[in-house]
Structure formats: structure tokens, C-alpha cells
Amino acid sequence: MTAPQDHPAIADARLHQGVDDGTATGPVDPGAGLVRIPAHRYTSAEFAELELRRLWPRTWQLACCVDHVAEPGDWFEYRVGPFSVLIVRDGDGTLRAFQNACRHRGNSLCSGSGSGLAELKCGYHGWTWDLAGQLRRVPGRKGFGSLKLSEFPLLSAQVDTWGPFVFVNLDLEAPGLDVYLEGVPADVSWARLEEFRCTASVVGEVAANWKTVADGFSETYHIQTLHPELLRNIDDVNAPQRLWGHTGKSEQLYGLASPRFAGGLSDAEVWDSFVVTQGGRMGVSEPGSVPEVPEGSTLADVIAERIRVHAATQGSDLSGFDTDRIMRLHQYNLFPNCSVLVTADTLSALVARPGAVPGMAEMGIFAFRRASAEAPYAKPMDLRVAFEDLDLGYVLNQDAAVLAGIQRGLNQPGLTEIVLSQEEKRVINTHRNLERYLGIGPAD
Numbered sequence: 001m002t003a004p005q006d007h008p009a010i011a012d013a014r015l016h017q018g019v020d021d022g023t024a025t026g027p028v029d030p031g032a033g034l035v036r037i038p039a040h041r042y043t044s045a046e047f048a049e050l051e052l053r054r055l056w057p058r059t060w061q062l063a064c065c066v067d068h069v070a071e072p073g074d075w076f077e078y079r080v081g082p083f084s085v086l087i088v089r090d091g092d093g094t095l096r097a098f099q100n101a102c103r104h105r106g107n108s109l110c111s112g113s114g115s116g117l118a119e120l121k122c123g124y125h126g127w128t129w130d131l132a133g134q135l136r137r138v139p140g141r142k143g144f145g146s147l148k149l150s151e152f153p154l155l156s157a158q159v160d161t162w163g164p165f166v167f168v169n170l171d172l173e174a175p176g177l178d179v180y181l182e183g184v185p186a187d188v189s190w191a192r193l194e195e196f197r198c199t200a201s202v203v204g205e206v207a208a209n210w211k212t213v214a215d216g217f218s219e220t221y222h223i224q225t226l227h228p229e230l231l232r233n234i235d236d237v238n239a240p241q242r243l244w245g246h247t248g249k250s251e252q253l254y255g256l257a258s259p260r261f262a263g264g265l266s267d268a269e270v271w272d273s274f275v276v277t278q279g280g281r282m283g284v285s286e287p288g289s290v291p292e293v294p295e296g297s298t299l300a301d302v303i304a305e306r307i308r309v310h311a312a313t314q315g316s317d318l319s320g321f322d323t324d325r326i327m328r329l330h331q332y333n334l335f336p337n338c339s340v341l342v343t344a345d346t347l348s349a350l351v352a353r354p355g356a357v358p359g360m361a362e363m364g365i366f367a368f369r370r371a372s373a374e375a376p377y378a379k380p381m382d383l384r385v386a387f388e389d390l391d392l393g394y395v396l397n398q399d400a401a402v403l404a405g406i407q408r409g410l411n412q413p414g415l416t417e418i419v420l421s422q423e424e425k426r427v428i429n430t431h432r433n434l435e436r437y438l439g440i441g442p443a444d
């Protein structure tokens with residue numbers, strides 16, 4: 001048993017209490033410069049085993065979306081490493097989560113996802129629970145002597161929602177999701193996340209450690225090199241970061257040239273760059289023919305208006321969002337493995353989960369569309385694809401393509417450590433949290 005105040009989640013809150021001033025520098029070792037991290041954290045089987053014992057069964061993780069389990073009888077199986085959590089909407093509409101194990105001899109009760117579940121019947125010998133997890137039937141019950149049904153409820157897990165996201169935590173002693181998310185929900189309340197509906201999810205296996213994947217969505221330092229097209233329409237220099245405890249944030253403004261281009265870029269160059277990297281937001285796929293920018297407006301204003309007009313054709317009302325809300329990406333990092341990306345017209349979530357060996361991971365993405373708070377829910381299209389078929393869009397494909405090469409490099413025996421800049425403070429923060437959960441020091 002862990003006393004609540006000793007839970008790693010609470011330790012984080014204490015650590016950061018009063019330290020975060022919400023400025024661009026954030027609370028990680030201001031002025032500390034270079035930070036060294038042992039490279040074996042990304043490659044060693046022992047380290048991955050430690051994570052399986054001390055991290056994955058104890059943290060809140062994005063499992064699915066409300067769209068997956070909106071109706072009574074809907075269910076979704078969430079897997080991370082060897083763990084399997086069954087999320088069920090019961091007959092009263094209450095969302096419940098159970099460890100996916102029969103109390104008889106352990107068989108998994110469900111796999112995948114679906115709807116119309118009235119009870120949970122084990123496919124091996126037929127023990128059956130109601131959707132609230134109470135055991136109702138045991139075939140050949142006399143053989144068990146005085147077995148009491150009430151003694152064998154399903155083993156529960158924590159489940160909670162934030163906007164359209166469903167999170168689970170196998171640790172019943174962990175602080176609630178609202179505590180875990182810290183300042184994030186308030187920070188993004190302007191975006192009315194409850195209006196978004198999940199349209200699709202894609203999961204693919206990648207040849208990299210889960211942290212290699214998660215690190216890729218925890219810093220913008222790589223944009224100038226890995227995303228040269230994106231650099232032409234993003235201010236990656238004035239991109240403030242903020243850290244709470246388990247959570248962090250980066251803001252990036254789009255629709256203008258990176259200050260790295262001495263002398264700037266023409267509107268035509270910025271426009272083409274926006275079209276190539278995220279033209280779908282305007283319904284434009286071909287570069288060229290930059291629109292005229294009226295006196296007193298900026299190209300970003302023009303792009304934002306194009307996005308508003310296109311969104312209206314898709315049933316999304318962006319009339320209440322100004323240029324900044326549309327053109328500024330708010331990217332949140334939720335320890336250990338999730339990043340949520342928000343603009344007025346877009347919402348997506350990226351997750352990284354451990355694979356069968358330390359050098360493999362599952363990368364997942366949830367895509368959303370803004371509808372309205374009252375819009376009906378529909379089952380998203382869920383795809384599991386081979387890495388070669390993983391198409392995440394122009395920029396994320398560049399992020400995915402580099403993963404196997406990073407992992408190969410991390411395997412080289414002479415590379416005993418990696419070094420991180422304060423620009424990569426959200427990666428550093430992941431490691432600091434990891435150390436707390438695993439009970440290890442910065443050099444371990």
C-alpha cells in the first residue's frame with residue numbers, strides 16, 4: 001500500500017508547487033543548460049521491465065474516446081504492455097473500467113471494442129458478471145462449495161473523462177484524473193473540447209522505444225532541421241513552453257515565417273508552406289496562387305478566414321475564434337506518453353506505448369472534428385496498420401520516419417548518454433517524472 005501523499009503523482013505536485021510561474025522558462029532547472037540522460041533507458045530490457053512494474057500500472061493513460069463508449073453496452077479494451085483494461089458503459093450510463101481478467105482462472109473477458117453488451121460472460125467456463133462488475137452466474141456452482149458471488153466482483157480500475165478523452169489508471173490509490181491533469185484543462189478551456197468528436201484512430205508499430213516516440217512530440221528544437229517545409233510558416237523561436245508537474249505545454253504560432261529566415265519570407269512562400277503542411281485545414285491542396293492580403297490584415301488573418309470558411313462547409317462553427325485561436329497550436333504533454341494538440345479547428349492526440357521489446361513501440365493517433373456539445377456520438381474508424389502503411393500526414397510522417405534511425409543510434413555501445421537542451425525541457429521533465437515513478441536517480 002502506498003500512502004496517498006507518497007504517490008509519485010503527489011510528489012510531482014509538491015515538487016512543482018509554487019515554482020511554476022507560467023512563463024516561457026518554466027520550472028526545470030532554469031539556466032542549468034545541458035542535461036545528461038543515460039541512453040540505456042531507451043534500450044535496456046531491465047529498464048523496460050522496471051517501467052512495466054512501476055510506471056504503466058500506476059499512471060493515467062489515454063485509452064480511447066467518449067465516442068468509443070458513448071452508449072450503454074459499449075465497450076473498449078485498452079492494452080498497454082501486458083496490461084488489459086476493459087472500459088464499459090453500463091446500463092445506467094456509468095463509465096466503468098475493469099482489469100480484463102476472469103476471476104475463475106484469469107481468461108480475458110473481451111478483446112477489441114464493440115457495442116450491445118448486456119453482461120460480461122467469460123468464454124471459457126461461463127462465469128458471468130453484470131456491467132457493474134458484480135458476479136451473477138457460476139455454472140456448476142456447487143463444485144465450489146460455499147462460493148459467494150459477492151466475493152468475486154471484477155477487479156476495477158479507475159476511469160474518467162476529460163472533454164472527449166477517456167483515461168484509465170490501474171492504480172486505485174492514484175490521485176484522480178483532475179489532479180493528474182493539473183493546469184491543463186483550465187488552460188485550454190477556451191477551446192471547448194467537449195464539442196469535438198473522434199472520427200478515427202490509427203495505431204501502428206514502430207521500431208523505436210516508446211520514449212523515443214514520445215520525445216518527438218515533446219520539443220520543437222527539431223523543426224528547423226527535420227521539418228524544413230514547416231519552418232517556412234511557424235514561429236519556432238518564440239514558442240513558449242510551460243511545465244506544471246506531470247504535464248507541460250508548448251505554443252506555436254503558424255502562418256508566418258520563422259524568425260530564423262533573415263529578412264523574412266514573402267507571403268507567397270509562407271502560403272505555399274502552409275498549404276503543403278496543413279492545407280487540408282483550408283481545403284486547399286495545391287500550392288501557388290497566394291490570396292491577396294487586405295490593408296490592415298496579415299497573411300495569418302487571411303489563412304484563418306479561409307479555415308473558418310472551410311470549417312463551415314464541414315459543419316464546424318469557428319465564428320467565435322479569432323486569428324490567434326486558429327493559428328496558434330497549443331500542444332500539451334501528459335506524462336508519460338500522450339500529447340494533445342489543439343487549435344480552434346483541430347484536435348488530435350498522439351500516444352506512445354511500449355512494444356514487445358524495448359526497441360519497439362506502438363504509436364497511436366486520435367483525430368477529431370469540431371461538431372457541437374450536443375452532437376450525437378458515432379463509433380470512430382479504428383485502424384491498426386503496418387508501419388509502412390502508417391500515414392499520419394506530411395509533418396508527422398517526417399517525425400515517424402526518423403524513429404528507427406534514432407533507435408539504431410541509441411543501441412550503439414559507445415553512446416552511453418544523450419544530452420538535452422533547455423529547449424527540450426519537456427523531454428527532461430518526462431525523465432524527471434520517470435525517475436520518481438521508478439524510484440531511481442538522474443544518473444540511473
Ligand code: FES
Pocket residue numbers: 102103104105106107122123124125126127
Ligand atoms: S476462466 Fe473464466 S470461467 Fe473459467
Ligand SMILES: [Fe+2]
Pocket residue numbers: 216222226227395399
Ligand atoms: Fe516533428
